[in-house]
Amino acid sequence: MNEDAGLSERTTHATVDDVAALAGVSTATVSRCLNAPERVIPATREKVMAAIRKLNYTPNFGARALASRKTGIIGAVVPTLENAVFAHGIEAFEQALPPGKFALLIASSGYDPQREREQIEALVARGASGLMLVGFDRDPTVYEWLGHRRVPYVLAWASGDSQPHAGFDNEAGIAQMVGLVLELGHTDIAMISGMTEGNDRARGRLEGARRELARAGLEFRGVAEVPYGIETGARAFEKLIASHPVTAVICGNDVLAAGALRAAHRMGLRVPEDVTITGFDDIDIASITYPELTTVRVPHRRMGSEAARLLQQLIDGKEGQSVQLPTRVVARGTHAPPRRKDLPASA
Amino acid sequence: MNEDAGLSERTTHATVDDVAALAGVSTATVSRCLNAPERVIPATREKVMAAIRKLNYTPNFGARALASRKTGIIGAVVPTLENAVFAHGIEAFEQALPPGKFALLIASSGYDPQREREQIEALVARGASGLMLVGFDRDPTVYEWLGHRRVPYVLAWASGDSQPHAGFDNEAGIAQMVGLVLELGHTDIAMISGMTEGNDRARGRLEGARRELARAGLEFRGVAEVPYGIETGARAFEKLIASHPVTAVICGNDVLAAGALRAAHRMGLRVPEDVTITGFDDIDIASITYPELTTVRVPHRRMGSEAARLLQQLIDGKEGQSVQLPTRVVARGTHAPPRRKDLPASA
DNA sequence: CATGTGCATGAAAGCGCTTACATGCCCTCA
DNA sequence: TGAGGGCATGTAAGCGCTTTCATGCACATG
Helix, strand or coil: CCCCCCHHHHHHHCCHHHHHHCCCCHHHHHHHHHHCCHCCCCHHHHHHHHHHHHHHHCCCCHHHHHHHHCCEEEEECCCCCCHHHHHHHHHHHHHHHCCCCCEEEEECCCCCHHHHHHHHHHHCCHHHCCCCEECCCCCCHHHHHHHCCCCCEEEEECCCCCCCCEEEEHHHHHHHHHHHHCCCCCCEEEEECCCCCCHHHHHHHHHHHHHHHCCCCCCCCCCEEEECHHHHHHHHHHHHHHHHHCCEEECCCHHHHHHHHHHHHHHCCCCCCCEECCCCEHHHHHHHHCCEEEEECHHHHHHHHHHHHHHHHHHCCCCCCCCCECCCEECCCCCCCCCCCCCCCCC | CCCCCHHHHCCCCHHHHHHHHHHHCCCCCCHHHCCCCHHHHHHHHHHHHHHHHHCCCCCCHHHHHHHHHCCCEEEEEECCCCCCHHHHHHHHHHHCCCCCCCCCEEEEECCCCHHHHHHHHHHHHCCCCCCEEECCCCHHHHHHHHCCCCCCEEEEEEEEECEEEECHHHCCCCCCCCHHHHHCCCCCEEEEECCCCCCCCHHHHHHHHHHHHCCCCCCCCCEEEEEHHHHHHHHHHHHHHHCCCCCCCCCCCHHHHHHHHHHHHHCCCCCCCEEEEEEEECCCHHCCCCCCCEEEEECCCHHHHHHHHHHHHHHCCCCCEEEEEEEEECCCCCCCCCCCCCCCCCC
């Protein structure tokens, strides 16, 4: 309360000045010890480190960011972490960031473009020096804003775009799957797609499937477009089956497919004997359904780490190389040739 | 390069000074417009806002943090986002944070205590003004460090602790499930547990189950302790079944249970006729296995939002009230009375 | 022995914002 | 009508760090 100025170090956090004083050096030297140790002679460095330890000093983040003009914070906006695809991708993304150098600020948009925009602005306002975004479907003004602010970004789960991205080809992926179903002899096919508005992944899959079908002179007997979820997938399947005589149902993702599969069980349909059901993504649940799900394998984790690598290059001011990862059909247990119409079901 | 100072606003970011100059007010007023608009007369505020818009101004994060001593950043360290339980909890946690006021810095520890500690320090170094941690099992020095730094924190998925927490009672939850299995008449029971070291959730479940069994004068015929994963659950099940004559397998979580279930299918065992399998958590996958999984429902999302609420109170300097959420058994399709030993399997 | 070179360190000027305190105006009330 | 009070705004002092430039020393060189 009165005389002892030295005590202030106990009541408030230690600063560079305290460390410098204790070590008998200048603040510049303390700063160098932290940011460029090789520029300080070992003897001095040791003194400084000892002082730091003794005072339990940690640099103030705001001051550091202000003076150095970097935060070491990277932002990511995903639709939702409840979708395993994004959770896994983000996890890989985070792990691929150099530890100690960057930290990850995450926000979710709930598939709402307006909210996504707010989240992007919030992350940048919080000092994000780079952004990871999902897909390329968004208002051009967002890109302009980002450009104006000079915030580097990478689009994950996106492809074929002129923007820096790490992704895969949804159309090609689904085409592989439709190809397999066609080969099996199916002609009465339906699709359960995710919501396509503002979602280029879902749209790419739906359109890719339509195109592949068209190449064989066919078109879908029915298409349902529903929000992400097991329950929505299940209900869509019920409706589709009730109104169309289909032998195969292509699903836009594994969760929808899992829902469809459950609905099939509950309706007493045998899979794959009575109906073929396929997924997309090959997340964990694909291998615990019964039968195990035939789906399209997408390297989500690899994509996450590639996105991290790319973003770092961009942040470092280098020319980043976008990557397009391959997908492939994983043939498990939910596909089979269509039941021949002229035979009894039990044949 | 030479005379036109006004141009600097084009080459660099606008600052409060630029805004103040354009609006014809002082920087203090600009700051007030942003942080306490009600303290500025509407007419002035409008002028300032117009200037802000015109200059496309965004406050500098570092400067703001330095001057105001707050960052609006909250940190969370989870073992991994690949575990749906944490992904969902974090998602709820994030959504419960007042939008615009806080942003979420996320790091994952991969269940490694050392790495967790580093991540905690990294988040605090990045300015986190509050932390969400998983469970209470960690080196006491971590808590000391946090206390010394005056960083408020909340422990999620933890319970019964003196620390601020939002969680549920693992022992009580598993006891409910074991109770159900005992009621069905099982006496030859095994358990597949998650790794218990440094993981109080897994340990609580294992010990809670043991205790409940002991109350009935029984003990496990076999216990496997394996890392989180479908595959590990499957292999543990195979081993357990091969070496012990059990009729029920209690699993420490749904993923392990899903693995066990798949292994059972592959071994030709019928569930639940030949063997009862139970899970814990009630994540999405519990309702897409076949049969659907009998498990213990845990309100992970609710827990995430309660944790957010609690942490905010703590950050505001209030006395936070910990919460303990209830769990309950969800009886679906993977439980049944044991097959009577004296009857043929096909009875 | 004078000069040049390189390196470790110090001095001090900001970085862009917030905020305590000061100022001046307008309105109220006796 | 004048003192007092309240309110909107301005002034300016930091917040704690990084970084440029200057300094001085040790050593090599002619």
